[in-house]
Amino acid sequence: MIAHVLRSWRSLRPQEALVFVIAALLFGAIDLGSLLELNVGDELPQVLGRHLLVPLMSCSMLLLCWLPAARSSPIHPARRWRLVAATLLGSMLTIVVVYPLTQALPWPSLCEIYARTEGKFKCMDFRLSGLIGDTLWVFMPALMIVGVLEFGTLRRRQARAAQDLLREHSQLRRHALAARLAALQAQVDPTLLFDALVAIEQAYDRHDPDASARLERLIRHLRVALPRLRETGVTLAGEVELIASYLDLLCDLNGQPPTFEATLGTHPITLPPMLLLPLVQRALRLGRPTRCWLVAGPPLTLGFDIDGMCEDDAELASLRERLDVLDARLTCHSGNGRSEFALDLP
Known part of the structure; x- marks a missing residue:
């Protein structure tokens, strides 16, 4: 308990202290509004010091009581009641401290100057009803200040939670997309596979000396493509x-x-x-490039020796949509008998 209190006092932020200081000066300035009606003469500095020091002391007591409750669990069901109880305790301690302080201060208050000039009753009267009234007078505005601070804390906590959810959602989308793309890449075109097997069978029937090399190339392609089903990221x-x-x-x-x-x-x-492979397949469908090159940038560049490859179509739009999820960007430049795709990765 004591460790929590000390830890909460050490966690005081400048913005929170500034709120209490401004509130103290505001309430002190409200009291000083009576200076327009009273002639305090040479006692003006003492009056100003008293009516600014007392609210500052009051807000300091409230701050010390509020911090342990404010630093308690933000999801505890009794958090609001803790804040109310801390504010009430701070208001009571404020009165306990302020009463002896005002008695010890040699500086006069506006109330004392008014009572002295008008011949009225004493300002500081230690009656129970007066103590309760003064406590409530401190408690009500203090509760408003605590409510404003708690509302700000709740807004910041909700904003952080929303940002965390957005980041988590973005990461899940990336992982899901990467897994889906890995599954797509692991799929071998059945038509391509069937044609390759038929061609290899015909090569063996013809006793083609290249038949064994063709089979090795098919096996190599399958060994490269199929294990990617378990991968969410690959190397260049x-x-x-x-x-x-x-x-x-x-x-x-x-x-x-x-x-x-x-x-x-x-x-x-x-x-x-x-x-990268979808760009190569798209180039083969749209034209007959005789040369293809890949340069590991940045940016990563994939080029073909034909132009006119940059026109948008369904395949290119789908690829750009995937890249948007991955925070990557694809640009294309075409002309002078060549087309180059530049891929900027995060």
């Missing part, structure tokens, strides 16, 4: 191997795939799956 070197095996397989199917060159650089690069 792995993507290069996948693209190369895919183009080699097309070459065995009497196709005319482009030659492929890759410059990987010295540092390994990790990227989400199913980003």
Whole structure:
């Protein structure tokens, strides 16, 4: 208990102290409004000091009682009652401290000056009803201040919770998308697989000396593609191997795939799956490139020796949508007989 109280006092933030100081000066200024009606003469500095010091002392007592309740569990069901009880305790302690303080201070108050000039009753009268009234007079505005601070704390806590939920949602979307893309990349086109098997069978029937090499290339492609089902991120070197095996397989199917060159650089690069191969497949469907190159930037650049590849279509829009979820960006430049896709990864 004592450790919690000391810890809460040490956690006082400047903004919170400023709120209590401003409130104390405001209430002191309200009392000093009577200076317009009274002639205090040479006692003005003492009156000002008294009517500013007393509210500051009161707010200090309230602050010390409020901090342990404010630093208690934010989700405790009795938190509001703790704050009310702490404010009431602070109001009572304020009266306990302020009464002897006002008696000890040699500086006169506005009430004493008014009573002296008008011949009225004494200002400080130690009656029970007076003590209760003064306690309530401190408690009500103090409760308003505590309510404003608690509302601000609740707003900040809700804002942090909302930001945490948004970050968690974004991470879940990324993981889900990466897993889905890995599953897509692990899928082998059944038509491509069937055609490759038929071509290999025909090569063996013809006693083609290249039949065994064709089978090895198919096995290589399957070994590269299928294990990606368990991966949510791949290396650039792995993507290069996948693209190369895919183009080699097309070459065995009497196709005319482009030659492929890759410059990987010295540092390994990790990227989400199913980003580069769809661009290669799209280029083969839209045109007949004879050369394809990959440069590990940044940005990561995939180029073809034909132009006109930058026009938006459903495939490119789908790829850009995936990249938006991954906080990545894809740009395309076409002209002079070439098209280059630049991929900026986070």
